[in-house]
Amino acid sequence: MASSTDTSAQPDRPLRPNTVFRQLRGRRSPAEFAALVRRAAREIGERVSCDARYVGRVEAGEIRCPNYAYERVFLHMFPGRTLTDLGFAPRSTVRGRGARPAAAAVAASAHEQPCDRDAPYGAHRPYPNDPLNHEESDVLRRAFMTGTGATVAAAATLGPLGIATDASAASRRAGTSEAAAVEEAVRRIRLLDDQHGADGLYRRAAEPLRAAYALLDAGATRQTTAERLHSGAGELAISVGWLAHDSGRFDDARSHYAEALATSRMTGDAALEAHAFCNTAFLARDAGRPREAVRAAQAAQRAARPLGSPRLMSLLALREAGGWAGLADRTGCEQALVRAQALFGRGMSDADPEWMSFYGEAELAGLEAQCWSTLGDWRRASRHARRATRLQDPHFSRNIALYTAELADDLARDGHPDEAATAGLRVLDLLAQVQSSRIQSMLAGTARVLLPHRRASGVAEFLDRHASLPRPRRG
Template sequence: MASTRAVPNSAFRRLRGHRSPGEFAAAVRRAAREIGEQVACDARYVGRVEAGEIRCPNYAYERVFLHMFPGLTLTDLGFSDRESVRGRASRTSAGAHPVPCPVSPAPAPVPEQRRTPPTPPAPAPAGGDTGHGGEESDVRRRAFMTSGTASVAAVSLSLGIGVGLGAVPATAAVPGPRRVGAAEVDALEETVRRIRLLDDRHGADGLYRRAAQPLRTAYALLDAGTRSRRATAGRLHASAGELAISVGWLAHDSGRFDDARSHYAEALATARIADDPGVEAHAFSNMSFLARDAGRYREAVRAAQAGLRAARDLGSPRLLSLLALREAGGWAGLGDRTACERSLGQAHALFGRGTSDTDPEWMSFFGEPERESLEARCRAALGDWPAAARHAYRATVLLDPHFARNLALYRAELATDLAQAGFPDEAASAGHQVLDLMGEVQSTRIQGMLAGMARTLLPRRRAAEVSGFLDRHASTAATAHRTGPSRV
């Protein structure tokens, strides 16, 4: 594969000004929230743009950058023309197969172009929001024009991003494995970001099975090994571990606890092989969360404590705060109020230290709304339902409404807490708000919470507000049962 030497993006560096890469990344994330986008921008991403490694941003980043710098074009920002980066203008040149720019759904669809055998046709995902029929075809064509498992694996990952984790070509079908380079690792990292974005918007049920192929591809890349410097090998192991955690979370949120446990264990093993305490801490955080949801509270405490040990030298108070909250959840499940309050106090103190450039990229979800939600769950486990309702309510108020999945979750928690606290009308009203979101969000976990809340309200069915909610919930559940889970 011909390579193009990276040219530093001096225009983008000038726009950053005196801000550090971490400060600029935070500004990018804030700008994204202003327009309803979510990008997992961090200091490393900014550095890669400035180094010229990212020749054009994906569509989500493009919208954010143009919002931040109104009146400027991508060219003004130092990026290359999207078509030239994808190689469309030079696809007839022998041997020229530039790495495609990671793809996010475009605002408007592009007509499907013809495919070249032996690429099998890919079914469009339900919902149809791909907008990249032609680009998908180009990516697939380049995959089969280039021999080597590693190169096809990168395209498989990129294609999963572009079509919302739809069908991807199997890497094992292509002979002649080659060692892995930065392009494949870049595609893997972007796949992890894309899964997280889709989960934030839609929930896990429609994503879990589709994420299995990118995960297999990631471990095929690990088996192939790297041809580049040691830093690339570290990124490869970290990204494979993070992808295993993301797929594990999709299993967790869709009620597949055994699958989730297996994926988290796989991520932990990958982290330990690579001696990566960041991924290890993340895996333990999710293992603690899963154990708590499964009723294994002592295990939840131990996993959180192991995560705290792994994270102690990473320089991220927010990560330590999250792990302390995980430990608090385990203590609450055990009914140990004293230990729970101690962990909550540690979590509050650590959270109050603020964000840091060393905060892991995956922690973008952990702001004040999530902190309030996690404390609400501790209060609920201890039976303090009014306090739980107060914290759950604050979580719903503080959350950016564009994060539909978490908004549905927080409102389901609020509805449950209100029902248990003896406020049936208010619980029913919150339940209606959750149902308003369930056409957009598919999460077995949230559906289960809502079903439990409905059972709690049954004795108060004669109240008009409660009766209306129960009828609507029963109708929605019956429809979902007939049609099966929606696909994102």
């Protein structure tokens, strides 16, 4: 099967080792060189999960050109050189402009690709060579922009992502390709959610989750593969749980998070346990169970402490702050916020989990805004929400809509109906490409607050456009 980055005329192109890259590594081991790559990435604000295996794949010629994040890092490490100077093929020779058929994209997702798709998407950017990327698939990009129906159609390309779901799966022991397919499913779900929100994705995302747990039941060929499968299946359960959470299916979300937590406990996976408790805390806050939110966030911090990631601990402190705010405990909330900011200030590290690619300054400001809003301090909340909208990377369409909806509500409650209406109209524009019941619920609350202020500038337009919104559909 030809990859998305090869021409169909040469599906079996022989590998050509990258001897130039090997010479640049010098006497360092692959692991030592990978550490240098990660350090260089941090210097320019990129996030790459380079390891010895990635370096080996580059040197073996399996990765004919790096993705854009790695390209920036390599050019930073070796100033004055081009990709071809580093032994890579020109990007134009390995990138196809047309979109692959959805069936081909699904079938190919479980196989190794000649371009860099091994690294997780980070630094708030999608995979440059992923068939779901807007740069690689103009047809799919246009489909995403046409509304919920098209988003559902595009979500169908998730499929089982190369994971067998028929009866034969139970008789086969999983190998590395199946483990890779599960991990790819997690990344694609996150990418789709970042760009378009959860509504319309949830039901379809459950299919690869069922397939992943079927693989766990069948067993794996090696212990290392089994560990990857357990971790991947747990992360997939969390991703599907988040789609349920964001689309208002709280009971389903709670079940998926519990499934991930159980998987983490079976294998002693502290990173997965911390992630599961993190999302459980967030869900409990949104579901009106603030004391549970505090307890879950504290449990997440206990699990995460040995992992050595200040950024993860910062996010978990914010989850705790949200719980304290829900309990109207201003002191507890402020103390947790101070911890979150101090830990965030320590910067990124190699120990930061891949799933935290969304957590930057914008998310920090956005979550703090939510805490102040819960405490009724609308002025402070709107200040942080405004900062979040300014800082958010354009790739995260859903988060831009979320922070702007938060800003609109805070401004409305702080007595600025005209500014609130302006922000609300921006959110309505974004809803053409973002489907999130959570955001629509926030807008509905803002509309209720603005009803008595219809004569203020822009308020009538916002209220009329909001009233014409179709009711959220659940797919």
